[in-house]
Amino acid sequence: MIIDSAAPPPPVAILDLPPDAALETLAAWAARHGEPPFRARQLFGRLWQRPVASLLDVTEFPRTLREAAARDFPLTTLELATRQRSTDGTEKFLFRLHDGQHIETVAIPDGRRLTLCISSQAGCALRCAFCATGVMGFQRNLSPGEIAGQVRALRLLSPPLVATNIVFMGMGEPLMNWRAVAPALSLLNDPRALGIGARHITISTVGILPGIVALAERPEQFRLAISIHAPTDALRQELMPVNTKYPLAEVAAAAKAFDRRVTFEYVMLGGVNDQPVQAAALADLARECRAFVNLIPLHPGGSMGFTPSPAPVLARFAEALRARGVETAIRRSRGLDIAAACGQLRTERLGRRLPVATEAHAHLDVAG
Numbered sequence: 001m002i003i004d005s006a007a008p009p010p011p012v013a014i015l016d017l018p019p020d021a022a023l024e025t026l027a028a029w030a031a032r033h034g035e036p037p038f039r040a041r042q043l044f045g046r047l048w049q050r051p052v053a054s055l056l057d058v059t060e061f062p063r064t065l066r067e068a069a070a071r072d073f074p075l076t077t078l079e080l081a082t083r084q085r086s087t088d089g090t091e092k093f094l095f096r097l098h099d100g101q102h103i104e105t106v107a108i109p110d111g112r113r114l115t116l117c118i119s120s121q122a123g124c125a126l127r128c129a130f131c132a133t134g135v136m137g138f139q140r141n142l143s144p145g146e147i148a149g150q151v152r153a154l155r156l157l158s159p160p161l162v163a164t165n166i167v168f169m170g171m172g173e174p175l176m177n178w179r180a181v182a183p184a185l186s187l188l189n190d191p192r193a194l195g196i197g198a199r200h201i202t203i204s205t206v207g208i209l210p211g212i213v214a215l216a217e218r219p220e221q222f223r224l225a226i227s228i229h230a231p232t233d234a235l236r237q238e239l240m241p242v243n244t245k246y247p248l249a250e251v252a253a254a255a256k257a258f259d260r261r262v263t264f265e266y267v268m269l270g271g272v273n274d275q276p277v278q279a280a281a282l283a284d285l286a287r288e289c290r291a292f293v294n295l296i297p298l299h300p301g302g303s304m305g306f307t308p309s310p311a312p313v314l315a316r317f318a319e320a321l322r323a324r325g326v327e328t329a330i331r332r333s334r335g336l337d338i339a340a341a342c343g344q345l346r347t348e349r350l351g352r353r354l355p356v357a358t359e360a361h362a363h364l365d366v367a368g
């Protein structure tokens with residue numbers, strides 16, 4: 001092979017690099033073009049902070065430099081396929097990726113807050129019994145730029161939607177894609193990139209133990225939510241096949257070892273996990289782990305034979321937890337008319353018809 005030393009370096013997927021690496025790459029690029037170092041910071045700012053769809057739009061650069069940037073750093077932008085707005089203001093976005101995969105992002109306004117529920121994988125391998133994403137199976141991991149890119153894509157809308165809070169509660173299991181989620185967290189949090197405070201970023205997991213350890217090793221105060229959904233191994237195994245690999249006792253031990261307060265998520269399935277005896281067992285587990293409990297009304301759109309717990313049952317369950325000294329919240333219903341639960345929009349698009357109730361509950365509104 002003949003190596004031509006004058007040939008330009010191959011294009012770099014700059015949106016996939018965490019801030020330090022991206023800035024280094026851009027600084028080297030600026031130097032190669034005989035430009036001062038501040039050009040690197042300028043260009044980086046136009047990827048995330050005040051994003052442009054194409055680097056040809058970086059108008060503060062001379063035209064030839066813009067063209068060089070666009071050539072050397074082709075941006076793979078998420079293509080908006082569908083946008084739906086709920087009567088309660090919740091918006092759901094379906095994005096098409098470069099290879100034809102689809103992922104979902106949900107924007108949930110709440111006063112001055114705008115929470116984005118983002119996806120970390122196309123599909124999911126875990127097949128939780130009540131989840132619409134589980135039905136479609138695993139397609140592929142998202143790249144760091146596709147994960148943080150969901151926040152970028154909403155900033156590119158006019159008018160822009162600027163997220164204040166992030167929850168990894170869209171499609172996929174974030175801790176089974178740690179390789180991409182780790183740099184994505186840096187992009188979300190770094191003030192030079194998206195600048196969202198670590199305490200406003202929640203990673204939700206079924207309890208992938210090595211991932212929890214990796215998250216705990218991060219110096220930033222990211223929040224951890226664990227999908228518990230059942231207080232015994234027998235029931236949890238039925239609802240969440242992953243429990244055979246990571247049983248409750250080990251997940252609880254990981255929650256205890258985590259140095260920050262953990263949230264337990266518990267989806268309320270009528271007649272399945274919403275009885276007083278289960279409230280008592282969940283209370284013991286939560287107390288042992290000093291966890292906060294978030295009760296999630298089942299979103300019936302993805303329910304596959306389950307029904308939501310009736311409101312009085314839900315209220316009694318919450319009371320039973322509180323009576324045992326467990327801090328408990330009932331998540332509010334959002335986005336029902338647009339099927340704003342995990343995997344539902346994509347599932348609809350692919351032709352699998354799921355019932356959508358109009359007045360029951362969604363699972364996407366998150367406290368904190």
Ligand code: SAH
Nearest residue numbers: 131169172173204205206227298299302363
């Ligand atoms: N894989 C991660 C994150 C994605 S799911 C996890 O499981 O935690 C985010 C949350 O939505 C999880 O707690 C999941 O159990 C819950 N969920 C999935 N389908 C739901 C539905 N139909 N109704 C209510 N919550 C649901």
